[in-house]
Amino acid sequence: MSLSFAIGALLALVAIATAVYLMSARKYQSSDSVANAYDTWTEDGILEYYWGEHIHLGHYGSPPQRKDFREAKADFVHEMVSWGGLDELPPGTTVLDVGCGIGGSSRMLARDYGFAVTGVTISPQQVQRAKELTEEDLDVNFLVEDALSLSFPDASFDVVWSIEAGPHMPDKALFAKELMRVLKPGGILVVADWNQRDDRQTPLNFWERPVMRQLLDQWSHPAFASIEGFAELLSATGWVEGEVTTADWSAATLPSWLDSIWQGIARPQGLVRFGLLGTIKSLREVPTLLLMRLAFGTGLCRFGMFRAVRSDSSRSAELALAETTV
Incomplete structure (x- = not known):
């Protein structure tokens, strides 16, 4: 085999792999596409295994230091609790x-802090798996809910907590409103989310636009908000x-991204557990x-963090009255 033939074959393989990656994107279509994506990830068990x-990033300290991947994820929850x-x-x-996923944060909030937690996700499979993983003595309940149309009455919770759910929301203003609506007066909202740079100040350039397009399409995201933009939407609810x-x-x-790839190398037994198809599915996520x-x-x-306190009930009543008279 000549060197030129080998190079040609390699380039052809890369081209085919790239085409498959682009054509198999999980583009956002509706809330069902988000639910289906998470149902699939939960059913095959690959994401949970690694x-x-x-199912969120880890916190590696300030400044960042070497840390076990899963330990960093648990540390993130404690850091978020403290920050909020x-x-x-x-x-x-x-x-x-x-956006509770399979309930990792919900269980920690109940186990380590004694909170009474209700976890909601749009994925029925995540709810089922979360229940399977939860000890009976924990005060935790899991429900299938759409975050843009929560079934809970106004002022239902002392705290509303959310990690990395916002990118899946097509209507960021409605998402902000629902988060604040179900908070009790004086209650605390704490959100952690993936955000993009505020393009009102610095528009995306020629290479950033296609990169952002893939970040949205590959994992069923309709859009990322900016930190500044989502803070404005929370304030605009009138409940802050x-x-x-x-x-x-x-x-x-930041170390979470490469650490997540390293898991596939550090835990090669996954190749046996999930077989060839599972290996291909895992490798498919590496470019993203x-x-x-x-x-x-x-x-x-x-990576944006948001904290807001719900205003008193009289202000909320004024806002509700204004909305009904418009």
């Missing part, structure tokens, strides 16, 4: 975990007391993970 019970001031709340505090507090945790979470690392490493994307 990522554990927490939730560690000052008493046991029995009611918490709504919006004072100002929305924000932070950028991009540096602390690398694009995520590129985006968060260059500032195209940012």
Whole structure:
């Protein structure tokens, strides 16, 4: 075999793999496409095997330091609790975990802080798996819910908590409104999310636009909000007391992307467990993970943190009255 033939074959293989990657994108079509994607990821067990019970990024400290992938994910929950001031709340505090996945954060909030947690996700398979993983003595309940149309009455929870659910929401303003609506007066909203740079200030350039397109299409995201933009949407609900507090945790979470790829190397037994098809499915996610690392490493994307307190009930009543008279 000549060197030129080998190079040609390799280039052809790369071209085929790229074409398959692009054509098999999980583009957002509706809430059903999001539910179906997570149902599939949950049923095959690959994501849980490599990522554990927490299907979100880890916190590696400030400045970041080497840390076990799953330990970093658990640390993220504790860091988020502390940042939001939730560690000052008493046991029995009611918490709504919006986009709970298979319940990792919900269980920690109940087990480590004594909170009464309701976890909601649009994926029936995630709810089933979350229930299977949850100890009977924990005060945790899981339900299938659409975050843009929550079934709970106004002012139902002391805390609303959400990690990395926002990119799946086509209507960011409605998402912000629902999060604030179900909070009790004086309740605390704490959100962690993937965001893009505020393109109102600095528009996306020639290479950022196709990268962002893939980040949206590959994992069923209709759009990313900016940190500034989503904070404005929360304030615009009329239910925020004072100002929305924000932070950028991009540096602390950045190692997660390459760490997630490393899991496939560090845990080769997964190749046997999931077979050839599972291996192909796992390898298929590597380009998206690398694009995520590129985006968060260059500032195209940012890891945003949001904290807001629900205003008193009289202000909420005024807003509700105004809406009914428009």
